[in-house]
Amino acid sequence: MKILVVGKGGREHALITALKESPVDTELYCFPGSDAIKPLAKSVDVDGLHSLIEWMRANHIELCVAGEESYLVKDEGLANLCEQAGIPCWGPHKQSAQLEASKEFAKEFMLRHAIPTGAAAGCANIEEARVAIDGVYPTVLKFDGLAAGKGVAVCADEASAEEFLNEVLVERKFGAGRLLVEECLVGPEVSIFAAVCDDKYLIFTPARDYKRIGNNDEGPNTGGMGAVASRQLIDAETLALIEKTIVKPTVDGLIEDGLPYRGYLYFGLMMTEAGPKIIEYNCRFGDPECQAVMPLVQGDIASFCLAAAKGEMKPELLTFDEGWSVCLILASAGYPASSRSGDVISGLEELQDARVYHAGTRLNANGQWESNGGRVLAVVAGGEERLAAVDLAYAELAKVSFDGAQKRTDIGRMHF
Numbered sequence: 001m002k003i004l005v006v007g008k009g010g011r012e013h014a015l016i017t018a019l020k021e022s023p024v025d026t027e028l029y030c031f032p033g034s035d036a037i038k039p040l041a042k043s044v045d046v047d048g049l050h051s052l053i054e055w056m057r058a059n060h061i062e063l064c065v066a067g068e069e070s071y072l073v074k075d076e077g078l079a080n081l082c083e084q085a086g087i088p089c090w091g092p093h094k095q096s097a098q099l100e101a102s103k104e105f106a107k108e109f110m111l112r113h114a115i116p117t118g119a120a121a122g123c124a125n126i127e128e129a130r131v132a133i134d135g136v137y138p139t140v141l142k143f144d145g146l147a148a149g150k151g152v153a154v155c156a157d158e159a160s161a162e163e164f165l166n167e168v169l170v171e172r173k174f175g176a177g178r179l180l181v182e183e184c185l186v187g188p189e190v191s192i193f194a195a196v197c198d199d200k201y202l203i204f205t206p207a208r209d210y211k212r213i214g215n216n217d218e219g220p221n222t223g224g225m226g227a228v229a230s231r232q233l234i235d236a237e238t239l240a241l242i243e244k245t246i247v248k249p250t251v252d253g254l255i256e257d258g259l260p261y262r263g264y265l266y267f268g269l270m271m272t273e274a275g276p277k278i279i280e281y282n283c284r285f286g287d288p289e290c291q292a293v294m295p296l297v298q299g300d301i302a303s304f305c306l307a308a309a310k311g312e313m314k315p316e317l318l319t320f321d322e323g324w325s326v327c328l329i330l331a332s333a334g335y336p337a338s339s340r341s342g343d344v345i346s347g348l349e350e351l352q353d354a355r356v357y358h359a360g361t362r363l364n365a366n367g368q369w370e371s372n373g374g375r376v377l378a379v380v381a382g383g384e385e386r387l388a389a390v391d392l393a394y395a396e397l398a399k400v401s402f403d404g405a406q407k408r409t410d411i412g413r414m415h416f
Contacts, residue, residue: 001302004029004056005041006078006091007067010359010378011287015067016041017357018294022302029061036358036369049074053081063306066091066263069284070146073101079263088309089262092196092283096259099281103142103180106281113253115246116277118183118270126169132181133161140182141165142280147174150336152221154184185270185277190234191227191289192267194247195304198260200313201251203243205296205320206233207289213336215410222336223375226411229292230324230386234271242269242276250281262309291357291378292327296320325382326393326412332360332371333404339374340404347400354381354396371402386412 001024005016013036019026020040031052033043046052049071056064064082066089071078077094091097098105110117121132122144133139141164143151151174155161167173193204207229213219234242246267254261266282266289285293299318307314333340339360348356348369357380360373379397383389390412397407 001025001063001306002027002029002059002061003063003065003302003306004031004044004061005065005067006031006052006071008032008034008037009068009287010357010375011285011290012067013037013040013357013359014291014294014378015065015285017355018297019065019302019305022300024300024302026302029059034358034361035363036361049078049081053085053087056082056087057085061087063087063302063309064089064091065305066284069097069100069282072097072283073146079260088306090305090309091263092261092265093259096254096261097283099265100283101146103144103280104178107180107182109253109257110278113249113256115249115253116275118185118277118279120180120182123169123179123181126165129165129169129179129181137161138184140184141168142180142182143168143174144178144180145174150174150221150223154221185272185279187271187273189279190242190269190271190276191286192242192247192269193285193289193293194251194265194267195308195313196251196254196261196263196265197308197313198262198311199251199255201247201265202313202315202318203239203247205229205231205293205325206239207286207292208233209286209289210408210411213331213406213408215408216414220336222331224286224288225329225331225408227286227289227292227327228324228386228389228412229289229296229327231320231322232324232386238271238276242267246276246278262311287359288327288329288375288378291355291380292325295355295380295382296323296325321382323382323384324386324389324412325380326386326389327378327380328393328397328407328411329359329375330377330379330397330400330402331375331406332373333406335374335406339371341370341372343371343402343404345369345371345377345400345402350399351379351396353392354379356380356400376402376405
């Protein structure tokens, strides 16, 4: 089976690893790929989305898997262009991917289909945002478009709100776009992933990620400093409630609104005292949750994705490990405000009981791995019990180092 995965980070490294480990014979490619991915999947050297489609058609690619979200809404949309070329794509059409690309679109969708969520108001400028906040803190401010997981701020007071409003609506840190002022929901967060094929879906292992840079969820938001995943994360009754009130109504709403969807769908949830409420959708696997979840997925993920991309859901192809998976991120100096590249990484060859997924690395002229981005590496370990998996992951992480490396020491230990 000839498969191409679109993306270059840790999530794509995890997806490609899972595809490679499928029992079916696979020939893997990646665009744009990375030095770490190249041993698993050949990098495709083209200059854009249209050239990529032509390359896939000329090379008889049987399945395109969307990893990175930006390509879903770039130009005419990855899935839309694949469909025109007759290539099955595991990823939603551009119009459906607006669930992630526009926070305001997503909020209107939730309200239209009576899916539990927080109240919100869309704003075009800083004056409208101040009126919407109306002195109520804490408040949640979200850039309307894609921002690589960094376009959200939970503001405890006026000063922090004004700082973020200025970044988004005056300095345009994330580019042109509106802003959403949202009710601040309180409770533990849970990430739910579903493989969606038209009106059918399969819920994968729940996860929880840790967004803030510092221990005890302190400091600025990041793309994610770690994650845990397990079927034990939430009980069966709660998962059934989430499915009934959020997952199924979302899938039904997509059908009702004429939004084609075949691909992974992420539900970011807050477990409030009033029940689970949705914070956001992502139209692909989360990062770093993907790195935690994929080692727990067993069976033939390659054949599963191909069948679903063609419109046939085959849940019998997959099973899920009942244990725990813990993903720990090593980030570069300066992250998340900036990132430092060129710091040589040592100790990777010493890892024995963990997987390592490369997010922001490259090989230097001496053949050494070095940092090349904000989030550099993910070290993932598992176990039947949560704390045993946590201890093993941290023991393996301790073998890896580079100058300026940042990590949290409480992943998997808090909020359970």
